[in-house]
Amino acid sequence: MEISPALNTPLNIKSYANHRRLVQKIGISILFLSLIVTIFFLFIIVIFIAVRGAGVLNIEFLTAMPRQAMTKGGILPAILGTFYLSLGAVIFALPLGILTAIYLNEYTGANTLVRIIKMGINNLAGVPSIVFGLFGLAIFVKFFGFGVSLLSGSLTLAIMILPVIISTTVEALKSIPDSFREAGYGVGATKWQMVRGIILPAALPGILTGTILGIGRAAGETAPILFTAVTFFSRKLPKSILSEVQALPYHIYALVTEGTHPKEQIPIAYGSALVLLLLVLGLDLIAIIIRTRARKKKLW
Amino acid sequence: MVKVANINPPKIIPALLDTTSKCDKNNTRLKIEKLNVSFGKNHVLKDVTFNIKCNSITAIIGPSGCGKSTFIRCLNRMNDIIPSARITGKIILDDINIYDPNYEPYELRKKVGMVFQKPNPFPKSIIENLAFGLRLHGIKNKREIEKRVVSAIKSAALWDEVKNRLHDSAFSLSGGQQQRLCIARALAIEPEVILFDEPCSALDPISTAKIEDLMINLKQRYTIIIVTHNLQQAARISDYTGFLYLGKLVEFGETTKLFTAPKEKLTENYITGRFG
Numbered sequence: 001m002e003i004s005p006a007l008n009t010p011l012n013i014k015s016y017a018n019h020r021r022l023v024q025k026i027g028i029s030i031l032f033l034s035l036i037v038t039i040f041f042l043f044i045i046v047i048f049i050a051v052r053g054a055g056v057l058n059i060e061f062l063t064a065m066p067r068q069a070m071t072k073g074g075i076l077p078a079i080l081g082t083f084y085l086s087l088g089a090v091i092f093a094l095p096l097g098i099l100t101a102i103y104l105n106e107y108t109g110a111n112t113l114v115r116i117i118k119m120g121i122n123n124l125a126g127v128p129s130i131v132f133g134l135f136g137l138a139i140f141v142k143f144f145g146f147g148v149s150l151l152s153g154s155l156t157l158a159i160m161i162l163p164v165i166i167s168t169t170v171e172a173l174k175s176i177p178d179s180f181r182e183a184g185y186g187v188g189a190t191k192w193q194m195v196r197g198i199i200l201p202a203a204l205p206g207i208l209t210g211t212i213l214g215i216g217r218a219a220g221e222t223a224p225i226l227f228t229a230v231t232f233f234s235r236k237l238p239k240s241i242l243s244e245v246q247a248l249p250y251h252i253y254a255l256v257t258e259g260t261h262p263k264e265q266i267p268i269a270y271g272s273a274l275v276l277l278l279l280v281l282g283l284d285l286i287a288i289i290i291r292t293r294a295r296k297k298k299l300w
Numbered sequence: 301m302v303k304v305a306n307i308n309p310p311k312i313i314p315a316l317l318d319t320t321s322k323c324d325k326n327n328t329r330l331k332i333e334k335l336n337v338s339f340g341k342n343h344v345l346k347d348v349t350f351n352i353k354c355n356s357i358t359a360i361i362g363p364s365g366c367g368k369s370t371f372i373r374c375l376n377r378m379n380d381i382i383p384s385a386r387i388t389g390k391i392i393l394d395d396i397n398i399y400d401p402n403y404e405p406y407e408l409r410k411k412v413g414m415v416f417q418k419p420n421p422f423p424k425s426i427i428e429n430l431a432f433g434l435r436l437h438g439i440k441n442k443r444e445i446e447k448r449v450v451s452a453i454k455s456a457a458l459w460d461e462v463k464n465r466l467h468d469s470a471f472s473l474s475g476g477q478q479q480r481l482c483i484a485r486a487l488a489i490e491p492e493v494i495l496f497d498e499p500c501s502a503l504d505p506i507s508t509a510k511i512e513d514l515m516i517n518l519k520q521r522y523t524i525i526i527v528t529h530n531l532q533q534a535a536r537i538s539d540y541t542g543f544l545y546l547g548k549l550v551e552f553g554e555t556t557k558l559f560t561a562p563k564e565k566l567t568e569n570y571i572t573g574r575f576g
Contacts, residue, residue, distance in 0.1 A: 109383055177420075179416065179418060179420040180423065181381075182378065182381075182416060183420045183421070183422060183485075184422070185378065185381065185405070185406070185409060186376070186378070186409060186413065186414040186416070186486070187409065187413070187432065187433035187436060187485060187486070188406045188408075188410040188433065188437060188489060189406060189432075189433075193406075197432055197436075198432070201423070201424075202423045
C-alpha cells in the first residue's frame with residue numbers, strides 16, 4: 001500500500017477549533033432553551049389550574065351531589081361518571097386489544113396485508129376524537145338503540161383507546177427476545193402454550209402500562225362522550241349501564257359555556273379541572289412506576 | 301483449554317433413567333437420509349446422510365456458515381418456525397420419519413431436547429423453569445413436579461449451587477449456572493436425544509469444563525449431538541465427529557480416527573487449522 005506524500009499546506013487546526021467550539025455552544029443553548037420553554041408552559045398550566053381550583057377543593061366537593069343549579073355542593077356524579085366510563089372502556093377494549101395484538105405479533109407473518117392492517121391501526125390512533133363521537137352516536141346510540149348511556153359512551157371510548165392498547169401491547173410483545181420463544185418450543189410447548197406461559201407473563205408490565213395510558217386518555221376526552229353518554233345535570237347517580245351520566249371533562253365544558261351563574265360556576269369548573277388533572281396525572285404516575293419496576297426486574 | 305481437575309462428575313439420578321433406549325441392532329438412534337435445507341434461494345444443507353449412534357456423543361464441526369446450526373436445528377424441527385425454510389429428506393427416530401406431516405413438532409421436541417448457544421432460561425424462578433416443561437406434558441401433581449425438578453437439577457450438577465434459592469429468578473444465576481439450568485430444563489422432560497448448539501461459546505473455561513463433564517456423564521442415558529466451533533472440545537468429548545463444509549458432510553467417523561487420520565484432504569486442512 002502506498003502512503004500519499006505529505007501535503008504542503010497543513011490543516012489550520014487552531015482557527016477551526018474556535019469555530020467548532022462556538023457552533024457547539026450555540027447548539028447546546030438552543031436545545032436548552034427549548035427545554036426551558038416547554039417546561040415553563042407545562043408548569044404554568046398545572047400551577048394555574050391548581051391555584052384557581054384549590055379554593056373549592058374539599059371533602060364535600062369530592063363526595064357531595066351538586067346543589068342549587070350547580071352553584072353549590074360537589075361533583076360526585078361527574079367523578080363517578082368518569083370512573084364508570086373509563087372502567088367500561090377498559091372492560092371492552094382490554095381483552096379485544098390484547099388478543100388482537102397477540103394475533104398480529106405472534107401469529108401473522110410479514111406480508112403486505114398484515115402491514116396494511118398494522119398501519120391502519122396506528123392511523124386509527126390519530127383519528128380526531130369527535131369522529132369517534134359521531135360514530136358512537138350513529139352506531140351505539142341509534143343503530144343498536146342503547147341511547148345516550150354509560151354503555152354507548154364506554155363502547156365509543158373503548159374503540160378510541162383500542163389502537164393505543166394494541167400498539168403498546170404489540171411493542172411489549174416485540175420486546176420479548178426470540179430466544180424465549182425458542183426455549184419454549186424447545187421443551188415441547190405448542191405455540192399457544194408458549195405464548196400463554198412465557199411471552200404473555202413477560203410482556204405483562206408493558207401491556208399494563210399501555211392500558212393505564214389508555215384509561216388516562218379515556219378519562220380526559222370530551223368529544224367521544226358528548227353525543228353518546230353525558231348529560232349536563234342529573235339529580236341521581238347512574239342506576240344502570242343504560243343511564244345517562246355526568247363526566248368531568250363535559251362538566252367543565254358545561255359549567256363554563258352554559259351556566260347561568262358564571263361567578264359561582266367558574267371556580268367549580270377549575271376545581272373539576274384540578275380533580276381531572278390529578279386523576280390523569282395519578283394514572284400516568286402509576287404507569288411510570290410499573291414501567292420502572294419492570295425495567296429493574298428485567299434482566300434479559 | 302484447561303481441564304479443571306477438582307470437579308466431581310455429577311451422579312445420574314436413577315429416577316430419570318426410566319427412558320428405555322429404543323435402539324436397533326446396529327445401535328442407531330437417528331438415521332439422517334438425504335437431508336436438504338434451503339432458506340429462500342440459499343441452499344444450506346446438501347444431501348446430508350449419516351447415522352447417529354445410541355448413547356454416544358456426536359460432534360458436528362465446520363467453519364462458520366457451513367450449516368452446523370441449521371443441521372442440528374433440523375433434528376428437533378426448530379427450523380420449522382422460520383417461514384422461508386424448505387426441508388426435504390428424512391430423519392428417522394424410533395422408526396418414524398420426524399418430517400412426516402402427521403408428526404407434531406411439539407411431540408418430537410419432548411423426545412429431542414435442546415440446549416441453545418446462549419443460555420436462555422425463562423424469565424421465571426429456577427423451579428418454574430423446569431416445572432413449566434413438566435406441566436406442558438401433563439404432570440400436574442405438585443409433589444411429583446417437585447421431585448422431578450430436584451432430580452433434574454441434580455443430574456445437571458447444579459443442585460448444591462441452587463438448593464437454597466429455588467424460588468429466585470433464573471437470571472440471578474451466573475452464565476454457566478444458567479446454561480446448566482437450561483440443561484436441567486431439557487433433562488426434566490426426559491428426552492431420548494439432547495441437542496447442544498454451541499453450548500459453551502458464551503461461557504468461561506471453568507463453566508465449559510463443568511458442562512463437558514456433564515455431557516460425558518449424560519451420554520450413559522442419552523444420545524447427545526453437539527455443534528461446536530471448538531475443535532479441542534469435539535476431540536475431548538465426542539465419540540463420533542462429522543465435518544460439514546459448505547453444506548456438505550465431507551467426512552463422518554469415529555472422533556479418534558477423524559482427528560488422527562482423516563480420509564479427506566479438506567478435513568485434514570480444517571483440523572490442522574489451515575482454514576476456518
